[in-house]
Amino acid sequence: MADSRLNLPQGTLDLLLLRTLAAGPLHGWAISQRIQQISKDSVEVQQGSLYPALHRLERRGLVKAEWGESENNRRARYYRLTREGRAQLEVETDKWRRLADVVAQVLETA
């Protein structure tokens, strides 16, 4: 990848997905748009990697998928956070913050 956009570190995609869904149910396309938007196009999320990740979250029971009507009146598959998903988001967020802090600290002082 020749551009300046960042590749996501391993495992962070799940966290981003959970965070994105915290605001409310979204379908796959909307999730990809939202992530691009929020991250101001500075993160490269492979469109294709989104769905396997969502399906893995579904298998783990962190999200639940339902068919619904999209904004342009088409059938779309909406993902919603489950109670376990919400709890997991908190845990993961906390972990991520701590990790970021530690990394930042090391970078400053070392």
Add this chain to the structure above:
Amino acid sequence: MFSSLKYRLGALLRRGRMEAELDEELRFHVERATEGHIRSGLPAEEARRRALLDFGLDQVKEECRDARGVRLIEEMAQDFAFGARLLRKNPGFTAAAALSLALGIGGNSAIFAVVDAFLFRASPLANAERLVTIATKSATVSDRAISYPNFVDWKRRNRAFEEMAAYRVTALILTDGAGAERVPAMQVSDGFFELAGMKAALGREFRPEEERPGAPPVAVISNELWQGRYAGDPGILGRTLNLSDAGMTTVIGVAPPGFRIGPRADVYIPLDRTGVFESRASADSLYGMARLKPGVTIGQARAQMDAIAAALAKQYPDANQGWRMNVTPFGRLRDDQTRAALLMVMGAVAFVLLIACVNVSNLLLARTAGRAHEAAIRKSLGATNGRLARQLLTESVLLSGLGGGAGLVIAYWALQGVLWLAGDLSSAPGGEPLGGVRIDLRVFLFTVALTLFAGLASGMTPAFRVSRRSLSARLGQGGAIGAGRREDRRWRDALVTLEMALALALLAGGGVMLRSLHRLMTADLGFDAGRLLTLSVSDATRRGSDESGQRLVEAIETTPGVEAAAGAFPLPFGHGWSGNSFYVEGSQAPQNGRLPEARVRYAGPHYARALGLRIEEGRWFTAAEAGQSAVINERMARAFWAGGSAVGRRFSLGGAKPPWITVVGVAANTRENGIDADLGPEIYMPTLFQYDIVVRTAGSPGAIAGAVRSRIRSLDKAQAVYDVQPMTDRISESLVPERFFGVIVGSLAAVALVMAAVGLYGVIAYSAARRTQEVGIRIALGAAPAGVAALMVKQGMKPVLAGIALGAAGALAATRLLASFLFDVRPNDPPTFAAVCLLLAGVALIACWLPARRATRISAVAALRWE
């Protein structure tokens, strides 16, 4: 955790719907992306192309399927479906392969059922895992009974057992209004019934005081005797039975139906520990039974008992020196010879399964070579080597599954055959295993495990090969002729070599065993066994006198159809044994004080005539010579009166002192002790009365048995007449073990031969079919068809001959283990080895030649059009 499981289960069960939903979801995404591109000004066609390219639809689908976490199972299901389709498409191949495996698996299961029942399975008694048998053994005897005084000391000194009892297998003469009958019986010590878990179905068990000498005699009878002889009369309790040895005995209990702990017994009486049984050196048929304390292992018990035995041996060297303890799980076979033979058969039948696996392996390998093109295409479409290998393993496991299913049926019938061959199991060493011999859950599980093993074993080589073939070589060259082909052939040849080696080893083993059996069955007995009837008599008092004996034998002799009769102990091919040391008058007394030993047979005046003994020198003795004269066998005459005649010379029994016994005749050597018993010095001593009688008949001995029996009954109603049997039956029974093992190993060898031949035929036929094109070209270019066929046969026979050589070398080493089972045949018997090598080579030659000839008969044109 649970939700994930539910998800996966849903993914498996609603696979079609999930695929459709995945399609729809991803299509929605691509459409939205396309719309985005259109909005930014791309033409519709280009927009869609870009969206698809960015997304990588197929890749994403695959990854989403992976994300479901059921990929492995899904693929296995696919493999199974694919494999099943393939097997259905080649019914001939499938049937041959499955039948091979079925024979291998079924044979193993049947033999395992027998071996398990005798050697491994716990008995069905309560607390069986803590029950042990206590016997003794020495350096040369693997299992011997115990003596009562030793038993008492062991019981007192050990800390390993919470309960210990002893039992003696015997027989009693039961006399009542219906006449005298000999019934199987058991003498049991205090605590025996408790150990065996027997609660009387009627009445009670023995009390400790009833075992004491002088206590009024009591008995517990079997349910079978109660029902059979006393019609289930509830008044049986308190009734007195006239039993030999015990006297008038009160019945105090009836055992539950089917109860036994070893050989069947109809009457149980308290243990007799008086008279000869007071001797520490006695070891008749008394065995100990004990229950380990919780937490004590059998190894600990053994160590403790050995320590006690060592102390007792020091204390009583005369009786106990050299005898160690033999503590084994209760009900387990203790006879080393039989155990070794059973394990040997287990090994032989394992060979058959190995041959079947190699067979199937090679057939699969040949087929995968033919399917190389398919494999190459699948690989280029993204299938991994592992996936291809797994596909092949799935196929072979499917095959072995079919084989295992059919194998269970074969096992059932094979077991019936084996049991038929074994005859009466109660005469097997240690008696019929408690719980019987049948296809039970353990055998079933063994079959399942074997099936899995066979599937994996036969699929291993093909799976390994298919994942090794290089992709380019396959696709580039039309799949028919490739670089991997030579290597394929090497593998194929290696498997053929292995198969032939295994088959030859089995053939050699079966060959020498059958030859030994043949020698046994045709051996010169030294007497005429045809038209000879044997029987035993006994009355409740067991006090036969010479006079009564003489009357009995005379009565038998005057029965129409009887030519001669004589008392004899031990009976030829009987269970008894009698021997003594002897001293030849005037010979040098041996320095170590040990006199030579001879078997001593007590025989009536007509014994030689009845048996048809050949008198080589002198004469047989008369009735008047008891205690003064004897006849000896040739072996003894040669060994101890070498160079001169033994007739007229004297010897003594039991020591170098009078009374002297004069040799009046020398009889030809016989095999009265059993065909394979070692020939040694034998002495015939005159006697008038014996419980056992041989009868020479004019016609068939079976036909006259009834007349003889009623003749004895009419003379003396108190005599129980039993074991009435033609001598040929006794001889036949004495050969049951040899016949059993010989026929089984021989049959296994035959199965191995057929399997090896069919396997070889299949492999050669397949490769011949695949070489049709090459054969066609050769013939078109002028090669003689016969020459081409010869070339193919030569190529086919090379690994066969290597296998035969390898197998012969292996068999030379392995058959040495058979030495102790063989009679008059060396384990490396050259004629047998030569014969089985030729047999296998001949059969292999035919198996090679048939398909080769067929291949060369196809016309060149047809061959060139082949592909």
